[in-house]
Amino acid sequence: MNILYDDNMPYAKEYFRGLGQALPFTAGALDNTLLANCEALLVRSTTKVDAALLNEAPNLRYVATATAGFNHLSLTDLTARGIHWYSAGGCNARAVAEYVLACLYVLAQRDGFLLSNKTVAVVGVGNVGSTLKSLLQSVGIKVIAYDPPRATRDPAFISAEFSQVLKADIISLHTPLVKDGDFPTEHMFDASVLETLGPQQILINACRGEVLDNAALLALMRKDQSSMPKVILDCWEHEPEIDRELLPYITFASAHTAGHSLEGKARGTDMVYADLCRFLSLPLTLTLEDFLPVFSLSAEQTQKLHDVSASESTQTIVCESIKCMYDIENDDSFFRRYMAKSHSFSELRRNYHVRREWPAAKIAIQNKKAASVLGELGFKLANDSK
């Protein structure tokens, strides 16, 4: 089988070489001569698989995206041509949930509030939203779950009302981009919705840029930033050509990298591999454990955690532990510096640093309450913790 895979899929060479002739391509530079013979095309979200691409690929039988979102695949065109398609739903759910928690803990420390006193509205309670909801609830943070389409599919799920969402202290968006049907999400947060929010609230978009009307947000921020919520953006409208004018009004800004943990990306490759093996009726011979490197904190980080362990404040210890794994302030300042130099959003994403998920780390924390919270959040605790 002739396979083409995005060269930004970790371990793809190792996973796919046993399934046929597997060649890498760079998103944005997919060669039509390669497409002409391609039978299986493995992409990430930066390759649009539409009629124009499919017209160049007459031998294509299989398309997969190693990402959760699949709004870059034209399902109508794939189905019309009888091409099997797959998306790796859930591959990076923990990565995005960790991103949201990292933002919230750092903001709580910076602004001097207790996260445990806040209510978080999770909008879209699928793979990402459910993972986030479980982690928040496991550490005692109240969650409002909003997902009307899920309530129609799953009688056991009861969705909150949208009016309750708008009153929450923190609103975190985790829906797909849906342009039509009964539950569209495009510009779900438009000017009329944004105007109902206040400065004591926090709004996070780590799903798709188009769910939040960026032009309306910019206009309202310019009119009176002091009446607006704090806005945290990982996903932007019109990526990669985002509106840089919005940047000064954003509390934490990142380049659509919430899901870019090494595990999140590699799990995407692994899930596509498993689906392609099923499609070809071949046995699975490789797993993620064959590839993920062992991780340990640096001596400096270990010392820092040891020092902060003496703190009385659980939130301080949890925040510092999270920062050892994922420092959102670093991502934010790097992004701002990078964008100020007119560098490309896509390049920044391609060269994103290696970020590991929290269960990869083993930490020693003396404070019992903090150790328990960190355990709930997925950190492995060394024997001398608790």
Ligand SMILES: NC(=O)c1ccc[n+]([C@@H]2O[C@H](COP(=O)([O-])OP(=O)(O)OC[C@H]3O[C@@H](n4cnc5c(N)ncnc54)[C@H](O)[C@@H]3O)[C@@H](O)[C@H]2O)c1
């Ligand atoms: N920033 C990132 O790096 C990153 C990473 C992963 C996923 N994503 C985005 O987040 C989205 C969610 O990911 P997921 O894996 O949880 O997908 P999912 O399909 O598992 O869950 C999405 C949920 O949103 C719900 N939903 C749909 N329309 C809705 C509406 N109008 N109102 C409320 N809820 C609605 C669905 O019913 C579903 O339960 C993806 O589609 C992708 O666009 C972004």
Ligand SMILES: O=C(O)[C@H](O)[C@H](O)COP(=O)(O)O
């Ligand atoms: O949908 C997803 O899984 C995410 O948006 C994912 O992180 C996108 O990453 P990309 O394919 O653009 O590298």
